[in-house]
Amino acid sequence: MTGTAVESAAAQSKSQQAYTAVKARIVEGIYTPGYRLVLAKIAEDLGFSVVPVREAIRRLEAEGLVKFERNVGATVSGIDPTEYLYTMQTLSIVEGAATALSAPLIDSVAIARARAVNEEMRECLEHFDPVRFTALNQDFHSVLFEHCPNPHILDLVHRGWNRLASLRSSTFRFVPGRAQESVQEHEALLQLIESGADADTIEHAARRHRAATLDAYLATTN
């Protein structure tokens, strides 16, 4: 459904299934931030006992998608402005690095694909649909950083995106003016990569691109 890895659920451990299922519900926005994750209920929904569910929740906790309080329970991590700031800042750093490391490995086919996505985004500007726009935005950036040869960094990027995913409907809703600039910066980024710019330049551009979105958001709240 979404771009997340789909696994043949058959031979998977229930713990893993629970992890995937709950994560999907969070990312898809079915479990909204603040939502109370009652172990017994989730277990019943999925049709197995609470033990695998607990492990799944623990993993999600380590990833920062859920908050856990002893003897109280788990809730979907909120997106309070402070958290948003932290996450965006972190993402600006790791995604910038990932993009720079990835750049030399991006072939012309991938560039073309990214450009096509960006074109869709441009069209999307007319009759603005924040949800669709944000989805395309993720697609675009995925093309740029997915070739990152360092799996650790790539993992950090994915985790950052996941944390933002729960509010993806609102990212650009809150800063619609940012969307247009974003499309332009995407093209600039593509040209940098095409021209074989050095890693520092690309990293800086990618980081600034995201930091600018954060700044735009901050400007609206003040």
Next chain:
Amino acid sequence: MTGTAVESAAAQSKSQQAYTAVKARIVEGIYTPGYRLVLAKIAEDLGFSVVPVREAIRRLEAEGLVKFERNVGATVSGIDPTEYLYTMQTLSIVEGAATALSAPLIDSVAIARARAVNEEMRECLEHFDPVRFTALNQDFHSVLFEHCPNPHILDLVHRGWNRLASLRSSTFRFVPGRAQESVQEHEALLQLIESGADADTIEHAARRHRAATLDAYLATTN
């Protein structure tokens, strides 16, 4: 002992205790890389059942300290050269950023403390003790990045250090020549921070400092 948070183990959940205990054993090098973590045995050692231990292992897995294979078991994550490279590269990025963000918040007292540590390191060069040197190295850098106002980034730095901790005895053992340069770069870094250099400069210097250690290591293996 180290800077890690010490909690009153009394009112802690067993799951948490298990997490802390196993993590400590890994970081302290009691469980060496490749060590097989048998759930039942750990549970017995700690005096409780396997369930909390499982959760603890799951969390450690999410942090990358242990590897988990379905129906086979958990082992302490190895430090094969490739992993080392990935971890160091990631750390160079996040620690660089953390240090830069932290810099404006470092007061003269902290600078003095860092300088004292670095002085110890310099003395340590005479009768070289890799373990002690590496421990001091962590102390030094901790002073520099611990003020980082973004907890996410700080967390990533800690995780990186933890992954390296298991081989801390060997870090500088493998590249003894690097130790001397390292001390000098530390002083340069301190001066940059004292002089209120801009964030980019500090970030770049901090990143280079770590990347240089990685390069030195790579040079020995080729």
Next chain:
DNA sequence: GCAATAGTTATCGTATACGATTTCGTACTC
């Protein structure tokens, strides 16, 4: 009428138990 407290309910935390899977050793066959 309001506040504090006691009782109730919902939910979590952990132990025990058992079935499932893998791995290792041994015996058998070619």
Next chain:
DNA sequence: GAGTACGAAATCGTATACGATAACTATTGC
């Protein structure tokens, strides 16, 4: 003598059960 197949031991995965904790509610005293 080497390779393969069978079986046993070890270990993991999950379910169920029960005790512990915290949130909620109702009642009582002021």
